[in-house]
Amino acid sequence: xxxxxxxxxxxxxxxxxxxxxxxxxxxxxxxxxxxxxxxxxxxxxxxxxxxxxxxxxxxxxxxxxxxxxxxxxxxxxxxxxxxxxxxxxxxxxxxxxxxxxxxxxxxxxxxxxxxxxxxxxxxxxxxxxxxxxxxxxxxxxxxxxxxxxxxxxxxxxxxxxxxxxxxxxxxxxxxxxxxxxxxxxxxxxxxxxxxxxxxxxxxxxxxxxxxxxxxxxxxxxxxxxxxxxxxxxxxxxxxxxxxxxxxxxxxxxxxxxxxxxxxxxxxxx
Amino acid sequence: xxxxxxxxxxxxxxxxxxxxxxxxxxxxxxxxxxxxxxxxxxxxxxxxxxxxxxxxxxxxxxxxxxxxxxxxxxxxxxxxxxxxxxxxxxxxxxxxxxxxxxxxxxxxxxxxxxxxxxxxxxxxxxxxxxxxxxxxxxxxxxxxxxxxxxxxxxxxxxxxxxxxxxxxxxxxxxxxxxxxxxxxxxxxxxxxxxxxxxxxxxxxxxxxxxxxxxxxxxxxxxxxxxxxxxxxxxxxxxxxxxxxxxxxxxxxxxxxxxxxxxxxxxxxx
DNA sequence: CTTGACTCTCCCGTAACGGGAGGCGGTAAG
DNA sequence: CTTACCGCCTCCCGTTACGGGAGAGTCAAG
Numbered sequence: 001x002x003x004x005x006x007x008x009x010x011x012x013x014x015x016x017x018x019x020x021x022x023x024x025x026x027x028x029x030x031x032x033x034x035x036x037x038x039x040x041x042x043x044x045x046x047x048x049x050x051x052x053x054x055x056x057x058x059x060x061x062x063x064x065x066x067x068x069x070x071x072x073x074x075x076x077x078x079x080x081x082x083x084x085x086x087x088x089x090x091x092x093x094x095x096x097x098x099x100x101x102x103x104x105x106x107x108x109x110x111x112x113x114x115x116x117x118x119x120x121x122x123x124x125x126x127x128x129x130x131x132x133x134x135x136x137x138x139x140x141x142x143x144x145x146x147x148x149x150x151x152x153x154x155x156x157x158x159x160x161x162x163x164x165x166x167x168x169x170x171x172x173x174x175x176x177x178x179x180x181x182x183x184x185x186x187x188x189x190x191x192x193x194x195x196x197x198x199x200x201x202x203x204x205x206x207x208x209x210x211x212x213x214x215x216x217x218x219x220x221x222x223x224x225x226x227x228x229x230x231x232x233x234x235x236x237x238x239x240x241x242x243x244x245x246x247x248x249x250x251x252x253x254x255x256x257x258x259x260x261x262x263x264x265x266x267x268x269x
Numbered sequence: 270x271x272x273x274x275x276x277x278x279x280x281x282x283x284x285x286x287x288x289x290x291x292x293x294x295x296x297x298x299x300x301x302x303x304x305x306x307x308x309x310x311x312x313x314x315x316x317x318x319x320x321x322x323x324x325x326x327x328x329x330x331x332x333x334x335x336x337x338x339x340x341x342x343x344x345x346x347x348x349x350x351x352x353x354x355x356x357x358x359x360x361x362x363x364x365x366x367x368x369x370x371x372x373x374x375x376x377x378x379x380x381x382x383x384x385x386x387x388x389x390x391x392x393x394x395x396x397x398x399x400x401x402x403x404x405x406x407x408x409x410x411x412x413x414x415x416x417x418x419x420x421x422x423x424x425x426x427x428x429x430x431x432x433x434x435x436x437x438x439x440x441x442x443x444x445x446x447x448x449x450x451x452x453x454x455x456x457x458x459x460x461x462x463x464x465x466x467x468x469x470x471x472x473x474x475x476x477x478x479x480x481x482x483x484x485x486x487x488x489x490x491x492x493x494x495x496x497x498x499x500x501x502x503x504x505x506x507x508x509x510x511x512x513x514x515x516x517x518x519x520x521x522x523x524x525x526x527x528x529x530x531x532x533x534x535x536x537x538x
Numbered sequence: 539c540t541t542g543a544c545t546c547t548c549c550c551g552t553a554a555c556g557g558g559a560g561g562c563g564g565t566a567a568g
Numbered sequence: 569c570t571t572a573c574c575g576c577c578t579c580c581c582g583t584t585a586c587g588g589g590a591g592a593g594t595c596a597a598g
Contacts, residue, residue: 003576004575005576014555016554016555016556016557019555019578036562036563037577038575038576038577039576039577047517058368058375059365059368061553061554062553063553076383078379079376082379086372089365089372090369092365093362093369096358097362099326099328099358100358102327103351106351107348111348248316272595274543274544284544285586285588286586286587288546288547288586304594306546306547307545307546308545308546325585331585331586
C-alpha cells in the first residue's frame with residue numbers, strides 16, 4: 001500500500017490529479033482511512049493508473065475514460081468509440097496543419113513588409129517578376145472609390161487569396177475622374193468567379209518604388225518614378241501595378257504614416 | 270452605427286463574444302448609450318472584428334490578440350511573436366499526428382483481438398507469418414515467473430513496442446521447473462538495448478490456435494495442438510510462440526475467462 | 539398602449555486540474 | 569515536553585472563451 005505521495009511519484013500523476021480522479025470515480029484508492037481520510041493505493045492500481053495516463057495522452061476526456069473502463073467488456077462499442085475518437089483527432093491534426101500553413105503565409109507576408117519598410121527610402125529597384133495569377137474587377141471611375149470594390153473582391157475570393165491586394169492601372173496618362181483600373185488579388189489556382197475575372201499578369205522586369213505614407217501623397221512618388229523613367233529613356237507597359245503591402249485593409253488599420261505601397265512599372269523590352 | 274445584434278450578424282461573432290471582447294478591451298463599441306447601456310458599433314469596426322475572427326481561427330488567445338493590437342507598430346516584436354506562435358502550433362500539429370498514429374495502432378490491435386475472439390472456437394489455422402523483429406530476454410526457470418521479466422522488458426522497450434508481448438519456448442518437451450524461454454515484444458526498428466537481445470524471428474508457416482480463457486488452462490490447448498501435429502505427421506521448429514493478445518497486462522485487466530492467447534507452432538518444411 | 543423583438547447586467551457552468559489557506563497526524567531534534 | 573517539519577486532508581478560487589439563462593429595461597411597429 002502506498003500513500004498518495006508515493007503513488008504519485010510512481011505513476012507520474014500529480015497528487016492533485018489523483019484526488020481529482022478519485023472524485024470523478026476514475027481511479028479509486030484501494031482503501032481510505034476513515035479517521036484521517038488518508039488515501040492508500042495498492043500496487044495493483046499502478047497498472048490502471050498508467051493506462052489512464054496513456055489514455056489521457058491520447059486525448060480521451062476523463063469522462064470518456066470512465067465510460068471505457070465501465071464498458072470494457074463490450075468490445076463492439078469500444079471499437080466504435082475508438083474510431084469516433086480517431087476521427088476527431090484526425091480533424092484536429094488537419095486543423096492544426098492548416099493553421100500552420102496559414103501562419104506561414106502570414107509570417108512571410110509580414111517579413112516582406114518589414115524588408116520593404118527598410119528599403120523604402122525612396123529608392124528605386126529593378127525587379128524581375130514572375131507571371132502572377134490574379135482575380136480582379138475592372139472598372140472606370142475614380143481611384144478613391146476602390147474601397148467597396150476591394151470589399152466585393154475579398155468576399156468572392158475569400159481564402160484563396162495568395163498575397164496582398166493590388167490595383168492595376170490601364171490608363172496611359174493620369175485621369176482623375178474616368179480612370180480605367182482594376183482591383184485585383186493574387187490567387188494560387190485558377191478559379192471560376194462570377195463578377196470577377198481571373199487572368200495572368202505576364203512576367204516582366206519592373207522599375208519598382210516603395211511608397212511610405214498616406215495614399216494622398218502617392219502623387220509625389222508617381223512623379224518621382226515617372227521622372228526616373230524619363231531620365232532612363234525607357235518606356236513602360238500597361239497595366240502598372242500598385243501593391244498595397246501595408247494599409248488599412250490588410251490586417252490592422254495602422255498609422256497612415258506607415259502605410260507601404262509598392263509601385264511597379266513594367267519596362268518594355 | 271449598428272446595434273450589437275446587427276453587428277453580430279455582419280461579423281459572424283456571437284453577441285456573447287462581442288460583449289466579452291468589450292469587457293476584455295479587445296473590440297470596443299464605437300459608443301455606448303449612457304442611459305441604456307446599449308452598445309453601438311460603427312461600420313469601420315467590421316474590419317477589426319474580422320481580423321479578430323481570423324486571429325482567433327489561427328489559435329491566438331484573446332490576450333495575445335490584445336497585445337498584438339496594442340503593439341501593432343513594433344514590427345520586430347510582432348514577427349517574433351508570430352514565430353513563437355508558429356512554433357507552438359507546429360508542436361500541436363505534430364502532437365496530434367502522433368496521437369493519430371498511436372490510436373491507429375491501438376485500434377488495429379483491438380480489431381485483431383476482436384477477430385481472434387470470433388475465431389477462437391478451438392479452431393486451428395495455418396498462417397504464413399513474415400519475419401518479425403523482436404526484443405527479448407531469455408532465461409531459464411518457471412514459466413509463471415515471467416511477470417517481472419515482462420515488466421523489465423516493457424520499461425526497456427517503452428514506446429518502440431510494435432505489438433502484443435509474446436513468449437518464445439525453446440524446449441523440445443515440456444518442463445515445469447527449468448524451462449528455457451524468452452519473453453519478447455515486437456519492435457519496428459533495430460535497437461540497442463542492454464539486458465535485452467534484439468533478433469529476428471524467421472518467416473514461417475505456423476499451425477496456430479487461439480486459446481480463450483485463463484492461463485492455467487493453456488495446457489489443454491497445448492495438448493490439442495500437439496495432438497493435431499501428431500495426426501498430421503508434421504514436425505515443428507523451435508521456438509514455439511505464445512502471443513498474449515488479450516491479458517491482464519495489455520491495457521486493462523479484464524475477465525480472465527476472456528483472455529486470448531495465440532499459440533504458434535512453426536512447421537518444418 | 540401593447541406587443542414582440544432586442545438589449546442590458548449578473549451569475550453560474552464548462553475541463554482538468556493548479557495554487558493556496560487552514561487544519562490534522564506523525565516523527566525527529568533540542 | 570515542546571518545537572519544527574513534512575505529508576496529508578478539505579475547501580475555495582482561478583484558469584479560457586465564451587454559452588445559458590434569469591430578470592429587467594428599451595425600441596419600433598401596429
